[in-house]
Amino acid sequence: MQLEEDHLGPHLNGKHVRPESLMMSYGYNPEWSEMAVKAPIYQTSTFVFKSAEEGKAFFELAYGLREKNSEEQLGLIYSRLNNPDLEILENRLRFWDGAEEAAVFASGMAAISTTLLALLKPGDVILHSEPIYGGSDYYIKNILPKFGIQSIGFQACATGEEIAQQLEASGVADKLAMIYLETPANPTNHLVDIEECVALARKHSTADKKVVVAVDNTFLGPVFSHPLKHGADLVLYSATKYIGGHSDLIAGACAGSAALMKQVKGMRTFAGSMASPWTGWMLMRSLETLKIRMEAQARGAEVVAHYLKQHPKVEKIYYLGDLQDNPRQQAIYQKQCTAAGSMISFDIRGGEKEAFRFLNSLRLIKLAVSLGGTESLAEHPASMTHSDISPADRAKMGIGEGMVRISVGVEHPEDIISDMEQAFAKVEVAVEAEV
Secondary structure, eight states: OOOEEETTEEEETTEEOOHHHHTTTTTOOGGGGTTOSSOOOOOOSBOOOSSHHHHHHHHHHHTTSSOOOTTOOOOOOBTTTOOHHHHHHHHHHHHHHTOSEEEEESSHHHHHHHHHHHHOOTTOEEEEEESOOHHHHHIIIIIGGGGTOEEEEEETTOOHHHHHHHHHHHTOGGGEEEEEEESSOTTTOOOOOHHHHHHHHHHTOOSSOOOEEEEEOTTTHHHHBOGGGGTOSEEEEOTIIIIIOSSSOOOEEEEEOHHHHHHHHHHHHHHTOBOOHHHHHHHHHHHTTHHHHHHHHHHHHHHHHHHHHHOTTEEEEEOTTOOTTOHHHHHHHHHHBSSOOSEEEEEESSOHHHHHHHHHHOSSSEEOSOOOSSSOEEEOTTTTTTTTSOHHHHHHHTOOTTEEEEEOOSSOHHHHHHHHHHHHHHHHHHHHHHO
C-alpha cells in the first residue's frame, strides 16, 4: 500500500515521513517486479509502447509540444530520457533537500556542466565563490568563455557587501545571470553566506531575467546542509561522494524547483549526460544508509580534528567544528549547517616535502583523491585536485604547499589517529635529519 501524500510529501498517521525512512521503498511498487522487495535494474535502452497513440502522447510531453493533463504522466520512452531506476532514485533524492524535482547525472562535472549550459547564454556573467573544486574552477574559467560567458570570482570569506562592491566594480553587473557557490569550499572549508548571495541575486533580477543561485553542497551532503531552505534555487552534488559513499561509482545530482529542473533535464536529454540504470540502482542502495554513514563519519572526524589541533607539526586546521576564532564563519555555520561533516584540511609545518612525506607514510588511510567514502582518504590539493589553478590564485585562496585534505571514513577514529601518528613521526625524523 502506498503512503498518502500532500504538497509537503508523504505522510503516515498524520505525520510527514522523514527522508531516511523514505529511502527504503518510496516510489516503487513490488507488484511491478514479481513482488521483489527492491527495485530491479531496468537494464534496457528502450521501452515498448502499448499503442502508436500512446507513443505519440509520450513524445509530445517529452519534447514540450503540449502541456500534460492533470492526470497525465510522462511515460517511459528511451533510457536517455527516462528510466525506472532513475525516476525512483530522483523521486527519493529530492526529499533530502525539500526540492520539487531532482536529476541524476553520469558524474558531478556532468551535473555542473549540464546545469550551467542549460541556464547560461552568450553574454551572461556568472559570479562564483573561490576556492571551488578544481574541475569546476577550470570549467568556469576556461570552458564557459568559449561560449561567451564571463566569470567573476570572489573569496569565500568575503562579506555580502564586499561581494556586491566587487560585482558593481566589474562594470558588467547588469549581465549577471547566476551566482554559483561552493559552501563549504573545497578544500579550505570556508563558508559562504547563502542568504546574502540570494539577496544580491534578487537585487539584480528583473521581470524578464531571474538571477539563479546554485550551490555545490558536496562537502556536507544532503544531510548536514540544505541550501534550498536558505533561498538557493538549485543544489548540486558530486553524488560520487557521500550520496554514493562507497567509492564504487561516479555520479552527480541537481535538485530544485520544477521550472528550473525542466530546463536542466531538457539539456541533460540532448547532452546525454544522465546516469546509467546500474548507477541509479547502486545509488538507491546507498541512499538507504546515507544518514547513518554521514553521522558516523562526522563523529569520527570530530575526534580526528581534536587530535590534529593539538599536534605540534600542524600549523593550522580547517574544520567546521573549529570556528570559535572566527565569529563570522561561526555564525554562518550555525545558520546553515547542522553538523561539521567529515572533511578536514590542515597545514603541515614546512611545505610540499613535509606534506608528501606524511602522505607517503600513511598505511590505513589511502592516498587518493575523492571524498565521502566509507574509507578514509588523504590528498595534496595544491598538486592534485587544485593543480589546474595558478600558484598565485591558490595562494589567495589559502591552498598552500603544506596543505593536506582528509576525508574521514567509518574506521574507528583512534585507528585513524594511530596511522597519522606514525606518519607524522616520519616527517619529524626527516626534518631533524636535515637540520
